[in-house]
Amino acid sequence: MAKILLEMKNITKTFPGVKALDNVNLQVEEGEIHALVGENGAGKSTLMNVLSGIYPYGTYTGDIIYDGEVCKFSHIKDSEHKGIVIIHQELALVPEMTIGENMYLGNERGHKFAIDWNTTYAEADKYLRMVGLEESSKVQVKTIGTGKQQLVEIAKALAKKARLLILDEPTSSLNEEDSKALLDLMLGFKKQGMTMIIISHKLNEVAYVADKITVIRDGTTIETIDNHGQEPVSEERIIKGMVGREMTNRFPKREGVKVGDVQLEVENWTVHHPLYPERKVVDNVSIKVRKGEVVGIYGLMGAGRTELAMSIFGQSYGANISGSLKIDGKPVRLRKSIADAIRHKIAYVTEDRKGNGLVLSQSIRVNTSLANLDQISNHKVIDEDKEHAVAEEYREKLKIKTPGVEQLVGNLSGGNQQKVLLAKWMFAGPDIMILDEPTRGIDVGAKYEIYCIINDLAAAGKSVIMISSELPEVLGMSDRIYIMNASKVIGEMKASEATQENIMAAILKSGRGE
Amino acid sequence: MRMKGVSLSEFFKKYTMILALVLVAIFFSITTQGKILYPQNINNLISQNGYVFVLAAGMLLCILTGGNIDLAVGSVVCFAGAIGAVMMNSGINIWIAVLVMLLTGLAIGFFQGFWISKIYVPAFIATLAGMYAFRGLSNVVLQGYAVSISNKTFLNIFGGGADCYIPDFIGKGGSLNLTCLIAGIAIAAIYAIVTIRRVTVQKKMGIIQNTAPELLKAGILCAVVIWLFYKLASYKGIPTVLIWVALVLGIYNYITNRTSIGRHLYAVGGNEKATALSGVNTRNVFLFAYANMGLLAGLAGILTVARASSAQPTYGQGYEMDAIAACFIGGASAYGGTGKISGVIIGAVLMGFINQGMSIMGIEANYQRVVKGVVLLLAVMFDVLSKRAKK
Numbered sequence: 001m002a003k004i005l006l007e008m009k010n011i012t013k014t015f016p017g018v019k020a021l022d023n024v025n026l027q028v029e030e031g032e033i034h035a036l037v038g039e040n041g042a043g044k045s046t047l048m049n050v051l052s053g054i055y056p057y058g059t060y061t062g063d064i065i066y067d068g069e070v071c072k073f074s075h076i077k078d079s080e081h082k083g084i085v086i087i088h089q090e091l092a093l094v095p096e097m098t099i100g101e102n103m104y105l106g107n108e109r110g111h112k113f114a115i116d117w118n119t120t121y122a123e124a125d126k127y128l129r130m131v132g133l134e135e136s137s138k139v140q141v142k143t144i145g146t147g148k149q150q151l152v153e154i155a156k157a158l159a160k161k162a163r164l165l166i167l168d169e170p171t172s173s174l175n176e177e178d179s180k181a182l183l184d185l186m187l188g189f190k191k192q193g194m195t196m197i198i199i200s201h202k203l204n205e206v207a208y209v210a211d212k213i214t215v216i217r218d219g220t221t222i223e224t225i226d227n228h229g230q231e232p233v234s235e236e237r238i239i240k241g242m243v244g245r246e247m248t249n250r251f252p253k254r255e256g257v258k259v260g261d262v263q264l265e266v267e268n269w270t271v272h273h274p275l276y277p278e279r280k281v282v283d284n285v286s287i288k289v290r291k292g293e294v295v296g297i298y299g300l301m302g303a304g305r306t307e308l309a310m311s312i313f314g315q316s317y318g319a320n321i322s323g324s325l326k327i328d329g330k331p332v333r334l335r336k337s338i339a340d341a342i343r344h345k346i347a348y349v350t351e352d353r354k355g356n357g358l359v360l361s362q363s364i365r366v367n368t369s370l371a372n373l374d375q376i377s378n379h380k381v382i383d384e385d386k387e388h389a390v391a392e393e394y395r396e397k398l399k400i401k402t403p404g405v406e407q408l409v410g411n412l413s414g415g416n417q418q419k420v421l422l423a424k425w426m427f428a429g430p431d432i433m434i435l436d437e438p439t440r441g442i443d444v445g446a447k448y449e450i451y452c453i454i455n456d457l458a459a460a461g462k463s464v465i466m467i468s469s470e471l472p473e474v475l476g477m478s479d480r481i482y483i484m485n486a487s488k489v490i491g492e493m494k495a496s497e498a499t500q501e502n503i504m505a506a507i508l509k510s511g512r513g514e
Numbered sequence: 515m516r517m518k519g520v521s522l523s524e525f526f527k528k529y530t531m532i533l534a535l536v537l538v539a540i541f542f543s544i545t546t547q548g549k550i551l552y553p554q555n556i557n558n559l560i561s562q563n564g565y566v567f568v569l570a571a572g573m574l575l576c577i578l579t580g581g582n583i584d585l586a587v588g589s590v591v592c593f594a595g596a597i598g599a600v601m602m603n604s605g606i607n608i609w610i611a612v613l614v615m616l617l618t619g620l621a622i623g624f625f626q627g628f629w630i631s632k633i634y635v636p637a638f639i640a641t642l643a644g645m646y647a648f649r650g651l652s653n654v655v656l657q658g659y660a661v662s663i664s665n666k667t668f669l670n671i672f673g674g675g676a677d678c679y680i681p682d683f684i685g686k687g688g689s690l691n692l693t694c695l696i697a698g699i700a701i702a703a704i705y706a707i708v709t710i711r712r713v714t715v716q717k718k719m720g721i722i723q724n725t726a727p728e729l730l731k732a733g734i735l736c737a738v739v740i741w742l743f744y745k746l747a748s749y750k751g752i753p754t755v756l757i758w759v760a761l762v763l764g765i766y767n768y769i770t771n772r773t774s775i776g777r778h779l780y781a782v783g784g785n786e787k788a789t790a791l792s793g794v795n796t797r798n799v800f801l802f803a804y805a806n807m808g809l810l811a812g813l814a815g816i817l818t819v820a821r822a823s824s825a826q827p828t829y830g831q832g833y834e835m836d837a838i839a840a841c842f843i844g845g846a847s848a849y850g851g852t853g854k855i856s857g858v859i860i861g862a863v864l865m866g867f868i869n870q871g872m873s874i875m876g877i878e879a880n881y882q883r884v885v886k887g888v889v890l891l892l893a894v895m896f897d898v899l900s901k902r903a904k905k
Contacts (some may be wrong), residue, residue: 140600316790342793355793356788357791358785359789369777370794373774381772382774382776385716385719390697424792
């Protein structure tokens with residue numbers, strides 16, 4: 001048996017009123033990749049913050065034994081000194097600075113008052129090659145893509161002489177290809193003897209890369225699953241530990257599906273990139289949606305899904321948009337105006353609820369009514385009592401867990417925020433709802449509730465377009481599926497015919513430039 | 515019991531500035547041997563600070579859009595006042611002059627708003643440019659001299675000179691101005707009735723469970739209003755400028771609380787992208803905020819020249835800072851999205867109290883500035899700390 005590099009024993013951490021961690025135990029062997037999984041708020045990040053000294057010694061109880069000695073970190077510098085380096089989910093790079101400057105930020109080479117730039121860039125280049133980047137370290141970070149930025153983060157960690165590397169959701173903003181490359185890089189590091197802890201929501205990636213998987217639920221360790229078998233451990237097996245029961249039905253059944261006439265028809269839709277007008281981000285796409293139908297659009301990040309949706313929604317994205325749009329069989333010319341799109345009963349529920357969807361500093365009530373203020377106003381004067389009643393109605397209907405509708409949206413959990421966002425657009429009274437990644441970053445229980453809402457919308461005769469990069473979700477929810485890749489729709493399938501295999505096959509086939 | 519503890523700390527957080535105001539009032543009552551609460555001083559507090567209330571109402575809307583400020587208002591006050599003074603001096607009808615002053619402000623507001631909202635010039639820069647330009651133009655219009663205003667009607671209506679009170683229609687003579695007192699009682703009564711009706715409706719609809727805090731708040735407010743008008747009545751009555759201030763504050767309280775455009779201001783400040791994707795033309799929201807600021811700067815210009823019975827090239831200097839400080843002391847967020855007219859009132863009154871109190875104590879003007887600076891810093895620090903504690 002290999003040597004135990006890190007042991008966290010009986011870690012308990014309380015915040016005012018909440019026990020975030022309750023007697024958590026974690027053992028990491030030297031040279032393994034250890035995955036931490038759990039629903040949002042289960043305590044994964046808290047545990048890693050305890051380990052890295054962000055929550056200093058004394059604010060928690062229990063022991064951290066690293067490399068055979070008990071550690072009392074009081075600052076993140078202390079843990080980094082020992083070779084424990086954490087890479088956070090949000091990239092912490094300064095876009096205007098060069099890669100080299102970023103890598104040695106706070107860890108400058110040379111003297112404090114005389115930085116040695118030659119050494120900085122030479123060393124930075126060395127580490128960049130180790131993570132497989134060809135870029136010069138003198139290039140500004142903003143000029144490289146997100147996938148490469150993530151690699152720079154790793155190079156930065158290596159430059160700190162990491163022995164134990166902690167990656168918090170490293171692939172959350174990467175596309176499939178970059179994710180795969182990153183995971184393979186991790187496997188490569190493992191061969192060289194590096195120890196890693198990965199926190200991830202993407203269970204297929206966890207199963208692919210991890211040697212052991214520790215499941216955390218409600219602040220306690222549930223189990224550690226060994227992943228050394230012939231077959232990688234199944235996602236269902238991990239989910240069982242995460243939610244505490246077997247999720248036999250991850251997707252709710254739809255009763256009495258009645259699909260009506262075609263409501264929205266998009267033909268030969270082409271959209272150009274707003275900054276690089278010669279680039280087509282949506283290329284000659286034709287789709288249609290019927291009343292009461294859930295249409296899934298599957299594609300990897302960057303396939304043009306969001307661009308398609310937003311360009312339909314009042315041209316809120318893109319330049320030189322061409323193509324035709326029919327609603328209920330009648331041609332519609334939507335001007336470049338979102339208000340106009342809402343008047344034509346189209347709603348677009350964004351994938352980025354915090355950035356593009358909600359006003360976090362305002363209450364649930366204010367957010368619910370924002371896209372349809374006229375409905376609750378009289379000559380532009382808002383009737384707050386009516387508004388309150390509306391917000392209350394949707395709170396009950398969508399089971400938003402909150403003490404009241406005056407609660408600020410910023411204080412809600414991700415799943416509840418997503419429900420507020422849905423409430424806002426349902427109240428806008430659309431016939432056509434475009435849902436962009438409606439379950440991104442929310443936990444399994446809340447996902448199920450969102451799926452139920454989607455089914456209810458379809459049952460009420462709405463036309464639902466659901467964009468997602470989670471294949472099981474698309475397969476489980478849709479009546480019909482469009483597959484997008486590289487700005488084009490490359491396939492259309494009935495749900496009954498679609499499988500994980502034939503969808504991936506279609507993407508691969510188009511990727512070969514058939 | 516724990517619940518009570520929580521609600522008490524929440525109470526302090528919510529009413530920090532009101533408590534600060536009460537403390538400041540008590541402090542100055544002691545240091546000035548109660549002189550600060552003399553009717554005459556209360557009166558001065560209102561008439562001397564009328565412009566702060568008017569400008570701060572407009573400034574709040576700009577700040578709401580995302581912490582944007584308008585640095586040009588002091589210069590616009592001076593410029594609009596100068597144009598009006600010159601017009602009246604050359605015998606032009608005062609109503610035309612008043613209209614021109616308001617339109618001047620509005621036009622400048624639109625002009626600056628255009629650069630900010632359509633060309634994306636940062637508000638700080640666009641209005642800094644305006645601050646220079648309109649100060650210079652004021653000098654050009656006045657040719658460097660003071661222009662005095664002698665039109666009695668203008669001065670009476672906008673609160674200038676010595677004779678700037680609402681006449682006492684009811685109690686002929688006497689030491690107590692009955693019109694003023696009755697007006698005060700009437701306002702308190704109307705407010706009380708409106709509140710009681712609102713609260714009963716909301717309780718019936720289940721929006722609020724406990725009516726007591728609302729009613730208590732209204733009761734205290736009514737008492738303050740009656741006390742204020744009693745003080746005013748014991749001096750000379752209602753200063754005319756109070757009518758203008760009350761009108762502006764009333765209208766803007768309504769706009770921010772109850773109208774779509776008000777809601778849009780908060781939403782843009784909270785998350786501009788999300789607001790745009792909700793079908794709101796966010797650029798027009800910016801344009802509205804700045805155009806409106808210009809209009810109110812025009813009104814403040816009228817009040818300023820009326821109070822001084824003249825226009826001078828130096829008028830309005832530093833007014834923008836007073837307005838900005840009143841907003842921030844009153845709890846507006848420097849990042850936009852939060853802030854209320856009621857907060858602005860508290861901020862402006864607090865500053866007025868400090869000015870007045872220190873003047874009575876005979877503290878030099880330079881030190882008064884130091885104290886104002888410290889108060890602004892403390893107020894924003896409280897705001898930041900209480901928000902951080904919430905997380």
